[in-house]
Amino acid sequence: MKNLILLLISFTFIHCSKSDGIAEQKVSADLVVSDKLVNFSESEPAPPPPQEEPQQRTTKRIDTISKKIIKNGDMRIQVGDIKKSQGQVNEILKKNNAYIQTEDFRNSDADENLNLTIRVPHKNFDALINSFSDGIGSVLSKNISSEDVTEEYTDVAIKLANKKIYLEKYRDLLKRASNTKDMLEIQEKIRGLEDEIDVAEGKLRFIDDRVNYSTLNLSLYKEKVRSSATSKIGFGSRFGDSLTQGWNSFISFILGVISLWPFFLAIPVLIFLWRKWKGRRKK
Template sequence: MKKIIFLLSGLILINCSKSGGEKQEVKADLTEVLTEDRAPSPAAAPPPPPLSISEKVVSDENGTNKDVYPSKKTDTISKKIIKNGEMKIQVGDIKKTQNQVDEIIKKNNAYIQKEEFQNTDMDDNLTLIIRVPHKNFDALINSFSEGVGTVLSKNISSNDVTEEYTDVAIKLANKKIYLEKYRDMLKSAATTKDMLEIQENIRELEDEIDVAEGRLRFIDDRVNYSTLNLNLYKEKVRSSATSKIGFGSRFADSVTEGWNSFISFLLGIISLWPFFLIIPVIVFIWRKWKSKNKNKN
């Protein structure tokens, strides 16, 4: 009986020692895991300290602050195509054709930006500057080419401004990032000199941002709405009665012009009156001098 109790006690002590070792191993493993978790990873390293307040943020061209202020990722910009056109159409009746043109413009959701009419002895000219959505530009051109009149000339051009638009958009995004950085720096400015310098940089950036945004709006307007310069031309055909009236009018103009020329000539002669007074005096003095020389001889 004593031997059995002694064996059981030994087995219990051995199991306790093993469990203690396992617990120590588990604790060691947990300690290592916690240590690894507390150790800062390279990806989670704190950001570099900001630039001093007196340093200016320069543009990407200099390549000095690209790592400090990374460029903002911009979305992919679709193609930016500006379409312009010029057309000259000979018509039989300007007023009738203008009504037809108005219907075509309305159908294509376009509008007239400028209208100019000239009436001369030889012809009538109606010039329209039309702005039309880019998707309706080709349909508008085709409508004017068919059924309006005889197309005397047509010039269509396309200008790809995608590269310019992308460049301006990227620079604008970067300038906005710089602007926010300066505003944050202004909050923590310690001296008046630093505040004035930062405010000046903010003002310059705001001006540059306004210019860039205006350029983008201009390009968007030219891309979204194409421009067509349309000229309606009507040559005047003179009848016999009109020709007679035209000849009589021109004859009267010629007589009037001849009379005006005669008056101008007469007034020109009158304007020379000082010379008419001086010439007789010169002749009188010359003759008197000549007579004195004869008497001496």
């Protein structure tokens, strides 16, 4: 009985020793894991993602520019009465919010010409062309063209945005400049950038003006000799016109010769002086 009790005590002691070892190993493992967690949490945070360069940001912003289309046109219309047709043109211009930029009137013996440079909003350009084609007179010629300047506009806009960024950087450098030499150099850079920015902005304004307002060169033509009602011309009319033209040419020649009378008077004088000089030479 005593031996049995001693065996049980020994078994219990051995079991307790194994349990303590397992517990110590578990605690050690927990400390290792905890230490790793602490080291991970105390490590430096990941660096922020690299920021885009100013030019890249500018490019993405400029890519949203809408299409830039410049429309131009030339029309020549034959009319029966220049003044009446000019009144019709003014009415059409009012309806389409257009205006006359330049006006040139020429009156010759054969015809009358009224040349107009018209600026019209881009959206009303086609309607204006149709109105002139239908209600003014007989269209002799018409030429319409479109030019896509989106790429050119985008390129100038990107360069302009970048120049403005550089300008701000130079201005910041100017505030921190420590000597006169650096200040003068930075001011020269700033002056050059400001001039380039003014040129670029002017070019963008010019393109915007051409895009927003289309240009139409309109010419109103009236023939004086023959009206549009007598478009069929026979041999007799042509023969009479030829005789008239020949007589007018002859009269023009006679008048041209008469206009040279001072030279004709000078010829006898030159002959007299030449003979007199020749006679003296012989003596």
